[in-house]
Amino acid sequence: MGGVSRRGALKGLGATLGLAAFAKALAPLQEFAADMSVDEFLQKHYRELTPEAMKDVLGRLERETHAQYGAKVHIQDVRPQPGVKFGYALNLSVCIGCRKCQEACHVENNHDRDTNNSYIRVLEMDQGTLDLAKGVVDYDHAVPAPGKFYLPIQCQQCDNPPCVKVCPVEATWKEEDGLVVVDYNWCIGCRYCEAACPYHARRFNWKTPTVPAAEVNPHQSYLSNRIRPKGVMEKCTFCLHRTRKGRLPACLEACPTGARVFGNLLDPDSEIRWVLANKRVFVLKEELGTRPSFFYFFDE
Amino acid sequence: MKTSTAPIVIPLALAAVALLVAVLWPRAADSPAAPPRTESTKERFETEIHLPADLGTMATDRLDSQGRRIRVRCSTCHGGDVPDGGAVDGATPVHQGLTLAHGGVSCLSCHDQNNRDVLRLADGTPLAFAQVMDLCRQCHGPQSRDYHNGSHGGMTGHWDLTQGPRLRNGCVHCHDAHAPAIGQVQPVAMPRDRGLVQSMTHNKEAH
Numbered sequence: 486m487g488g489v490s491r492r493g494a495l496k497g498l499g500a501t502l503g504l505a506a507f508a509k510a511l512a513p514l515q516e517f518a519a520d521m522s523v524d525e526f527l528q529k530h531y532r533e534l535t536p537e538a539m540k541d542v543l544g545r546l547e548r549e550t551h552a553q554y555g556a557k558v559h560i561q562d563v564r565p566q567p568g569v570k571f572g573y574a575l576n577l578s579v580c581i582g583c584r585k586c587q588e589a590c591h592v593e594n595n596h597d598r599d600t601n602n603s604y605i606r607v608l609e610m611d612q613g614t615l616d617l618a619k620g621v622v623d624y625d626h627a628v629p630a631p632g633k634f635y636l637p638i639q640c641q642q643c644d645n646p647p648c649v650k651v652c653p654v655e656a657t658w659k660e661e662d663g664l665v666v667v668d669y670n671w672c673i674g675c676r677y678c679e680a681a682c683p684y685h686a687r688r689f690n691w692k693t694p695t696v697p698a699a700e701v702n703p704h705q706s707y708l709s710n711r712i713r714p715k716g717v718m719e720k721c722t723f724c725l726h727r728t729r730k731g732r733l734p735a736c737l738e739a740c741p742t743g744a745r746v747f748g749n750l751l752d753p754d755s756e757i758r759w760v761l762a763n764k765r766v767f768v769l770k771e772e773l774g775t776r777p778s779f780f781y782f783f784d785e
Numbered sequence: 786m787k788t789s790t791a792p793i794v795i796p797l798a799l800a801a802v803a804l805l806v807a808v809l810w811p812r813a814a815d816s817p818a819a820p821p822r823t824e825s826t827k828e829r830f831e832t833e834i835h836l837p838a839d840l841g842t843m844a845t846d847r848l849d850s851q852g853r854r855i856r857v858r859c860s861t862c863h864g865g866d867v868p869d870g871g872a873v874d875g876a877t878p879v880h881q882g883l884t885l886a887h888g889g890v891s892c893l894s895c896h897d898q899n900n901r902d903v904l905r906l907a908d909g910t911p912l913a914f915a916q917v918m919d920l921c922r923q924c925h926g927p928q929s930r931d932y933h934n935g936s937h938g939g940m941t942g943h944w945d946l947t948q949g950p951r952l953r954n955g956c957v958h959c960h961d962a963h964a965p966a967i968g969q970v971q972p973v974a975m976p977r978d979r980g981l982v983q984s985m986t987h988n989k990e991a992h
Contacts, residue, residue: 576936581970588974601977622976627969731948733941741959743938749945756935756944763934784927 530655531668531708542670543707550712556701563706563729565662571723571778572663572750572757573734574766575637578784579744582607582628582635589739590639593724594710595702597694604688604721605736608636617769639736640665640686640721641769641777648678648687648720657718662729663750663778664722666708672717679718683770687720723747750778830943830950834918835958841902841914844882859901886964888924895920895962921956932956 489497524545528534534542543560550558587603596602608620612634620636629635646665649657656671657678679687693715705711706726713719724734728747737745748757760766764782842856849855885892897905904912904920912920922929931937938959942951960967 574936579937581967582972583970584972584974587976591974599977601974603974603976606976607972624972625975628972629969728944731943731945733944733951738939738941741939743932743936743940743954746936747944748935759934760936764936784931 525670528670530671532658539707546707546711550701554696554701554712555698556696556703558701558703558705558711560705560707560711561726562708563726565660565664566729567661568749568751570661570663570750571642571728572748572761572780573642573723573778574746574757574760574764574780574782576742576744576746576764576784577634577636577781579742580635580637580740581742582609582624582630582633583741585739585741586637586736586745589735590721592700593702593727593735595694595696595705595712597690597692598697598700599692599695602688602694604686604719605637605639606685608638609633610636636781637736638684638686638769639779640723641684641775641779642721642723644776644778645774647681647683647773647775651677651681653677657720664725665720666722666725667718667720668708669711669713669717669719674716674718676718683773683775687718690715690717690719827947829946830948832942832946832951832953834953834955836915836917836955837958840917840957859896863901884964886966887962917962918956925956928956 522545524541528542529538539562543562546560547558550556550560584607587605587607590596590603590605591601594604606622608617608622609624609628609630610616610620610633612632617636617638624630642659642663642665644659644663646659649659649665653675654671654673656673657665657667659665674689676689679685679689690713694712696712701712702710704726709722709724709726724732724736728734733747734745737747746756746760748755750757750761752758760782761780765785766780766782768777768780839856842858844854844856847855893905895904897903897911900911902914904914904917906912906920907923918929918932928937938954938956940951940953943949956962
């Protein structure tokens with residue numbers, strides 16, 4: 486018999502459809518190839534990387550930054566120092582709302598130039614109020630304006646961080662020195678953490694950041710200011726690439742008034758501990774139980 | 786009834802004990818006897834206080850070959866004989882741009898009448914210009930206290946002085962000694978994310 490049997494034809498049809506469906510199901514993998522290398526796709530979670538694997542990852546990221554941005558950068562994996570837990574305090578009596586901290590963050594952390602993004606948002610508030618929803622961020626007049634005070638807000642590095650709890654893939658966690666960090670290569674961009682944060686401290690990379698090669702800050706760290714890919718969350722890390730080496734954060738150095746106090750909460754002789762002991766400090770949204778490591782105070 | 790309540794009482798008592806342990810245990814664990822102090826034996830770097838280089842001099846109306854105002858020491862003109870008349874104003878050729886708006890003080894509250902190249906404390910003790918912060922703190926105690934505890938005045942460098950030095954602004958780096966109030970400035974770095982701005986300011990627009 487030379488003809489194709491009905492059974493054979495149906496078998497052939499079924500096999501063809503099955504193969505087509507399988508190919509269609511795998512199709513998204515082809516898109517990965519466009520903007521993600523196999524090494525990146527197979528990279529483990531930050532906390533599972535061996536030192537050798539981390540070295541490879543950092544080398545790859547440096548090469549990718551050079552290819553994409555034309556900038557030679559040095560990316561390190563800066564780890565917490567033993568016996569250090571970071572605390573930050575801000576004197577609202579002294580802050581004049583000049584936004585120099587916001588600008589310094591923008592430059593230090595290689596933020597997208599198009600959106601002028603920053604981890605700091607300075608709210609202009611009516612004196613005597615503390616309703617954050619009524620704060621104005623786009624004020625454009627000489628400061629300090631009469632009757633106003635200025636409330637810079639960035640990540641509060643909570644000891645009970647809601648953003649960490651909601652992450653479905655554990656791409657964000659709290660380190661030993663109190664800093665809440667993100668593995669940008671593990672984050673899936675679901676933005677749950679952005680929704681969970683009561684301080685609006687997290688940012689989403691809606692687009693690939695644009696930073697001119699000459700303006701890229703080459704001193705980078707894996708968990709902080711390396712240029713983030715599109716589609717992931719990012720946040721203030723108290724400039725851990727600086728502070729874990731003993732340096733002050735960029736926003737503090739930029740502050741012309743000295744409103745910002747930074748230091749080690751575990752050192753009883755530190756300036757941050759003096760502020761906590763001698764000033765009437767408060768935290769934002771204390772009632773939520775987030776236990777921030779960021780404190781605010783007014784002079785008496 | 787007595788026989789039937791006993792089995793309930795025992796689990797209740799156990800639950801109460803468990804609750805007590807749960808409440809008390811974390812407090813016991815959270816209070817270590819002393820925080821680690823590994824840094825105390827290390828050498829500490831300097832904290833340098835930044836003051837203007839031209840302290841103790843006054844701009845004149847004469848320009849040098851590069852067009853800069855020539856600055857002279859106060860004693861160039863002032864001997865011990867110039868009275869403290871409060872006549873200083875910006876129109877005087879040698880006191881270009883000088884206005885005195887510093888509470889109710891007069892020149893000789895801070896300047897030494899007998900030697901204009903030094904300052905004087907309230908008790909008459911002469912004081913070098915480089916020690917000007919000791920002069921300021923006679924009246925501005927709270928600011929001086931906050932400054933020396935790191936919560937007033939800008940700084941750069943290291944929070945951890947065992948790892949590096951720090952540079953701090955002195956009082957007169959930011960405050961003009963003759964008119965110390967700091968005026969308004971124009972803010973920088975407006976965020977350009979329109980969605981963010983609208984969401985954060987809708988209350989303002991609703992008014």
